[in-house]
Amino acid sequence: MNDTAGHLEPFGVDIDLLTGAMKDPDSYKCTVASTMIPYYADTEAIKRLVETQDDPVHYEVFEKDVPEAEGHIRICISKLLPGKVGEEFFMTKGHYHTVLETAETYLCIAGEGFLLMKTTDGRCLWEPFRPGRLVYCPSSWAHRSINTGPAPLVSLCHYPANAGHNYGDIVKEGFPKRCFDRSGTPVFQ
Amino acid sequence: MNDTAGHLEPFGVDIDLLTGAMKDPDSYKCTVASTMIPYYADTEAIKRLVETQDDPVHYEVFEKDVPEAEGHIRICISKLLPGKVGEEFFMTKGHYHTVLETAETYLCIAGEGFLLMKTTDGRCLWEPFRPGRLVYCPSSWAHRSINTGPAPLVSLCHYPANAGHNYGDIVKEGFPKRCFDRSGTPVFQ
Numbered sequence: 285m286n287d288t289a290g291h292l293e294p295f296g297v298d299i300d301l302l303t304g305a306m307k308d309p310d311s312y313k314c315t316v317a318s319t320m321i322p323y324y325a326d327t328e329a330i331k332r333l334v335e336t337q338d339d340p341v342h343y344e345v346f347e348k349d350v351p352e353a354e355g356h357i358r359i360c361i362s363k364l365l366p367g368k369v370g371e372e373f374f375m376t377k378g379h380y381h382t383v384l385e386t387a388e389t390y391l392c393i394a395g396e397g398f399l400l401m402k403t404t405d406g407r408c409l410w411e412p413f414r415p416g417r418l419v420y421c422p423s424s425w426a427h428r429s430i431n432t433g434p435a436p437l438v439s440l441c442h443y444p445a446n447a448g449h450n451y452g453d454i455v456k457e458g459f460p461k462r463c464f465d466r467s468g469t470p471v472f473q
Numbered sequence: 474m475n476d477t478a479g480h481l482e483p484f485g486v487d488i489d490l491l492t493g494a495m496k497d498p499d500s501y502k503c504t505v506a507s508t509m510i511p512y513y514a515d516t517e518a519i520k521r522l523v524e525t526q527d528d529p530v531h532y533e534v535f536e537k538d539v540p541e542a543e544g545h546i547r548i549c550i551s552k553l554l555p556g557k558v559g560e561e562f563f564m565t566k567g568h569y570h571t572v573l574e575t576a577e578t579y580l581c582i583a584g585e586g587f588l589l590m591k592t593t594d595g596r597c598l599w600e601p602f603r604p605g606r607l608v609y610c611p612s613s614w615a616h617r618s619i620n621t622g623p624a625p626l627v628s629l630c631h632y633p634a635n636a637g638h639n640y641g642d643i644v645k646e647g648f649p650k651r652c653f654d655r656s657g658t659p660v661f662q
Contacts, residue, residue, distance in 0.1 A: 292576075292609075292611040292612070293598075293611065294588075294590050294598050294600055294608070294609060294610055294611060294614060295600070295608075295609050296600040296601065296606050296607065296608045296609070297606075297607050297609070298605055298606055298607075299580070299605045299606075299607055300605055301490050301582065301604055301605045348609070350576075350609070354543075354574065355572070355574035355575045355576060355612050355633060356576050356611070356612065357546075357576045357577075357578055357609075357631060357632070357633070359578060359607065359609070383544070385543065385544035386544045387481075387539075387544060387545050387546045388546075389546055389548060389631065391488070391580075391629070393490070399483075401483050409482075409483050411483055411484070411485040412485065415490055416487055416488045416489055416490045417485050417486075417487055417488075418485065418486050418487075418488055418548065418629075419483070419484075419485045420481075420483060420484050420485070420486070420537070420539070420546075420548070421483055422481035422482065422483060422545070423481070423544050423545065425483060440580070440607075442546060442578065442631040443546070444544060444546070444633060
C-alpha cells in the first residue's frame with residue numbers, strides 16, 4: 285500500500301509455481317494448533333497434539349497489503365500443514381465473508397485436499413484441490429481448506445478486498461461434514 | 474453459471490501450471506492481427522503481417538462464465554503470441570475498466586514480457602512478467618500485455634466481475650510508451 289488515502293501503485297510479487305512460496309509478503313498470519321481445539325471431532329486428540337508437539341503451527345497465511353475497500357482485490361497464499369487429529373484430516377477454521385455477496389478463488393499450487401463449502405441453509409459441497417486446480421467459492425458460501433495429502437496444501441487466494449472475515453459462526457455451527465482418513469481414503473461424513 | 478438469476482454454484486477448473494492451458498473454458502475470444510492495425514507504430518509492417526500470414530491469431534482469451542455483477546470475480550487465461558511488428562513487440566489492445574474503481578491481477582504462468590499501465594493524467598509504468606510473477610494493476614490504470622519473449626505469454630487474470638472493458642480510449646490515446654526490440658533488448662520509448 286502506498287499512502288493512507290487508499291491509493292495504490294502498481295506492484296508485482298513473485299510466487300514460486302512449484303512450492304507456492306510468496307517472496308516478500310507484507311504480512312504473515314500464523315494459526316497454531318491450540319486455537320484449533322474447538323474445531324475437531326476428537327478434542328482429546330487435538331489437545332494431545334498441542335501438548336506433545338509444543339503447540340505447533342497448523343496453517344499460515346502470507347499476504348500483500350491492499351486497502352480493504354471495494355474494487356481492490358486481496359491476494360494471499362494459504363499454507364495448511366499435513367496431518368491428522370485422530371482420523372480427521374488437518375483443516376483451517378473456515379469462514380464466511382462479512383460482506384456475504386463476495387466470492388473467493390483458490391488456485392491450488394501444491395499439495396492435495398479439498399475446499400469444503402456450506403451455506404447458512406444447510407447445503408454442503410466440496411471441490412478437490414490438486415496443483416493447478418482453481419476452485420471458485422461463490423458469494424454466501426462459507427469455506428474451509430482440508431489437507432488430505434502428505435505435504436503442505438498451498439493455495440493462492442483472490443477475494444474482493446472489502447469482503448471481511450466472519451469466523452464466529454463456524455465455531456458455533458461447524459460444517460455439516462468432516463473429512464476422515466478411512467483406511468487411506470478421504471471420506472466425508 | 475448455473476441459473477439466470479445470477480446465482481452460482483461452486484466449481485473448479487484445471488489450469489496447467491507449466492503452459493497456462495485452461496481445461497474446458499466456457500468461452501473463448503480470439504483477436505486476429507487485422508484488428509490490431511491501428512495500434513502499432515509501423516502501420517505498413519502490421520498490414521504486411523496480416524497479408525502475408527493470412528490474418529493470424531494475435532492473442533486469445535479463455536474464460537469461465539460468472540455473472541457480471543459486483544461481488545463475483547471473473548477469471549480468464551490471456552495468451553499473447555510472440556512476435557514483432559517492425560521492431561515493436563506484440564501486444565494486446567489494452568483497456569481501462571468501465572467501472573474505474575476496479576483492480577485486476579495478472580499471474581504470469583508462462584513466457585516473459587511486461588504489463589504496461591497508464592493513467593488518464595499521463596502517468597505510465599510497467600511491471601515485468603515471468604513465470605510466477607503476479608502483477609497488481611490498481612483501480613483506474615489502463616493496462617496492456619507485451620510479449621518480449623520467444624514463446625506465448627500466458628497469464629491468469631482475476632478482476633471484479635462488474636468491471637467491464639473500455640477499449641475506445643486506447644485507440645484514440647494509445648499509451649505514452651511503446652516497447653521495441655533494440656538489438657535484442659526490450660526498450661520503452
